[in-house]
Amino acid sequence: SAVISQKPSRDICQRGTSLTIQCQVDSQVTMMFWYRQQPGQSLTLIATANQGSEATYESGFVIDKFPISRPNLTFSTLTVSNMSPEDSSIYLCSARGANYGYTFGSGTRLTVV
Amino acid sequence: RKEVEQDPGPFNVPEGATVAFNCTYSNSASQSFFWYRQDCRKEPKLLMSVYSSGNEDGRFTAQLNRASQYISLLIRDSKLSDSATYLCVVGVGTSYDKVIFGPGTSLSVIP
Numbered sequence: 001s002a003v004i005s006q007k008p009s010r011d012i013c014q015r016g017t018s019l020t021i022q023c024q025v026d027s028q029v030t031m032m033f034w035y036r037q038q039p040g041q042s043l044t045l046i047a048t049a050n051q052g053s054e055a056t057y058e059s060g061f062v063i064d065k066f067p068i069s070r071p072n073l074t075f076s077t078l079t080v081s082n083m084s085p086e087d088s089s090i091y092l093c094s095a096r097g098a099n100y101g102y103t104f105g106s107g108t109r110l111t112v113v
Numbered sequence: 114r115k116e117v118e119q120d121p122g123p124f125n126v127p128e129g130a131t132v133a134f135n136c137t138y139s140n141s142a143s144q145s146f147f148w149y150r151q152d153c154r155k156e157p158k159l160l161m162s163v164y165s166s167g168n169e170d171g172r173f174t175a176q177l178n179r180a181s182q183y184i185s186l187l188i189r190d191s192k193l194s195d196s197a198t199y200l201c202v203v204g205v206g207t208s209y210d211k212v213i214f215g216p217g218t219s220l221s222v223i224p
Contacts, residue, residue: 001159030210031210033211035214041216042200042214042215042216042217043157043200043214044214045211045212045213048210048211092156092157096210101147101162102147102159102202102212103158103159104156104157104158105156106155106156107155107156
């Protein structure tokens with residue numbers, strides 16, 4: 001399966017600012033996804049990152065708040081915009097290749113103060 | 114009804130015990146099923162895929178009952194290192210790309 005490098009691993013940010021999280025995969029993958037995991041809860045899908053086009057967002061998530069880029073088959077970014085304390089969470093990117101299931105980056109632990 | 118539901122747990126079992134986790138899903142069209150393991154403060158990692166015929170990997174056995182929309186995971190001879198949260202993951206409808214994560218069941222194996 002693919003190896004995913006995600007950074008930053010953690011950050012503490014002021015409310016009203018934005019943070020961009022990067023995900024680099026060591027091989028070309030067909031699908032990339034961004035998830036959020038709030039404390040004590042399971043993973044919630046934010047969006048599917050589409051290569052060369054706009055991401056597909058799940059209900060409750062919008063592009064203005066979580067803009068996503070995927071310029072090629074191995075790289076994607078998620079920006080958390082105009083942050084508030086409610087955005088404090090772990091953000092995870094995930095990739096799925098043609099011949100294997102989902103692998104995850106190590107996550108970004110975000111705290112908004 | 115939630116799309117994927119699991120035993121709430123936590124499960125606290127002694128070393129060597131056998132423990133079973135249950136999971137139900139609401140979309141009868143779902144085609145892909147997995148069990149993931151998540152250690153504290155770590156990302157989820159694939160434990161095993163679940164096939165219609167059932168499958169076994171060492172001490173772990175997964176079963177799928179499509180008629181009842183039910184998935185199970187059996188762990189035999191529990192080890193301390195099995196302590197983690199176990200996530201039931203189900204494909205969205207007929208999609209092989211998008212999945213829904215269950216809320217997870219916490220397991221603590223006690224010496």
